[in-house]
Amino acid sequence: MKHQMIKPYGDTLNDGIVQLSFTLPVEYSEKAKKAAELYASQLNLENIVVAHASRIADNFTFFIIYASAVPMLDYTSVVSTEVKVPHMKIHQINRLIRDKLKRKIVAVGAAIGSDAHTVGIDAIMNMKGYHQDYGLERYSQFRAVNMGAQVTSEALISKALELNADAILVSQTVTQKDTHIRHFTELVELLEAENLRGRFILVAGGPKITNELAIELGYDAGFGPHTVPSMVASYLIVKILEKEGIK
């Protein structure tokens, strides 16, 4: 296959221009500016211009730098792992469920752990939906139960068992100090410990979630910013048919 080598673009192909800003824990001075330049050179940048430097506190200096990045990347070697199912519309999804699965899909969702952010999970599950795309509650062929936020993993699992759910939808917004990783992992471990992992399609979501990260954490799929409910619904019906061996 042909290689396609790329690097950042400013105003001329392959000029490699990047902008970056950072703070160094040193007092503003000529020496500090030199340090910023040298540091940038260690990041594999050249033609470094320390465009701006200012003192933002005792012993802290802020920099804005423009430079040319050295390395090139072969674009053909890049693989991304976003969820790959055809994105269908609400009526297509409902029809598919009715015709093929012949029963409603049951999905239980929550923001788990200490996370109090509900807007993300609500956007996917509640009637109103997100960006003119109706939420799962609006689907005639879905039974969607949104448990809200600050829900424990135990409570979420027991609800999923009680309703005999097909899918568990989990949201995490707070990511500082990897809080989300801890919460996501705790849920998977609990499911595994109870031998329940295979029973549900497990979907993670949130502003810092990628499909790749979700899979790494033991989930079936992950959805990040700008997800609309129909993407999730499309994914769920395709996966459930696959899981149940229905063609």
Added chain:
Amino acid sequence: MARLRINSRQVSRMKKLATEISSDVQELISRHSSVSIERTILRLYGVDGVDEDGTPIPNLVADRVKEKEGIENGISHFFAKTMAKTGKSSQKTAEMIVGGKIDFSKLDKVPQEKVIQTETALVDTALHVLDSSRERKHEKETTYPSPKPPLRYLIVATGNIYEDRTQAESAVTSGADIIAVIRSTAQSLLDYIPHGPTTEGFGGTFATQANFRIMREALDRISEKEGRFIRLVNYASGLCMPEIAACAAYEDLDILLNDSMYGILFRDINMKRTFVDQYFSRLICARANIMINTGEDNYLTTADAIDNFYTVTTSQMINEAMAKKAGLSEELIGLGHAFEVDPEIENSFLYELAHAQLTRQLFPRSPVKYMPPTRYKSTDIFYSHTLDTLFNLASILTDQGIHLAGILTEAIHTPLMQDRHKSLSSINYVFNTAASLKDEIEFKRNGFIEKRTRQILGQAEKFLKEIQKKGLMKVISEGKFADIKRSKDSGKGLDGVFEKGPLYSNPIMDRLEQDIE
């Protein structure tokens, strides 16, 4: 100054409705107390510290009394009796109770007058804590020049109190007047206050009395260096509202986030618990000269700002009425609101001006607190910075009391030092460049902005009438605030609320209430 024409008779009618609503809630408050209120009494009597598991002594004492004696009649009298018996300090007495060294059955032998004497002395100590904090603040207010509003309010949220201190100092260097230490996630659900300096928080730093002190000392130092009084903020919300207020009084905090409904709506804390706790915490704030900030801005993060701004106005009136019941003067009631209209809507800035100016004029003496755009912040930090610039303009133009700095990285992470610096440089620029703009312009009669404010007042009055008729708790249970439903007998912390017994007394509360009148 540019002013909207608003119907003052309508406003008085609305405030009267709000007072009636709060009186109805007050009736419930007066019949109940909570474990947190009882622990607050112990804290103000001088009980502090934790056992080897990190459980606070005030919690251990309250639990022990609850188990052995029952807590329906309050902890104060019982504690005074025990102290009269031991003849030791309050701390020592508390430790003896926890250590099982008190024979509860022998306490009745203590002469009543000795108990009363001890209790009166304890209450005097408690009031002295609040009064001396008030005086120290007053002294700073007279030593340093009064800052020109809007006051620049910056948050720190590293999770580590020592890093917070570094971040706070840098914010002050760049122009901050107020520093708020954001609390760690889920602290609001802890039914105790953690102890000692802490360095591990998530999305914020634990509120502990030791952390309050560390930050207070740093800000006092920098106040002196800069010749400006730098105010310190924390959160009296969640399950420990009055206890946090007590710790804040000990450590001279200036402002507490303290809303009568936030915990119910956004943290699923039981309504009764929140209403009962907010009242005592506000009595403490009033006495210790701690300003409260309310949280109406949050409503607009879950409900649409155009359709639901009237709920902000309504809630501000109810919060104000409840705060006044606790003796807070208007100058100490910093009502909240926010710049949260969808920026893709044409003329969204006009809506923002209408909302901000309306809040300003409805509460002329309140240091109203204006919150920046958050929900429409993008991860495109360059775009987000322009949103904040317009927010800054709206703030200076409508003469806000407190201006919470918008941060360009709001949609990504809690602020870095450089983020705060960028934010302040935009604020400093706009506040300076448009300093007197408000004195040069007028709102067009019957223009878009005036009409919008009339619409909000109409909706809010109707809503207040509905609440007055149905009761506040019923309306909350119907999901009318922030699109969130909470019922009276669910939520966290319900088991810590109790109906007062026939002999209940809280002499600190009695004295604070007496002195309001």
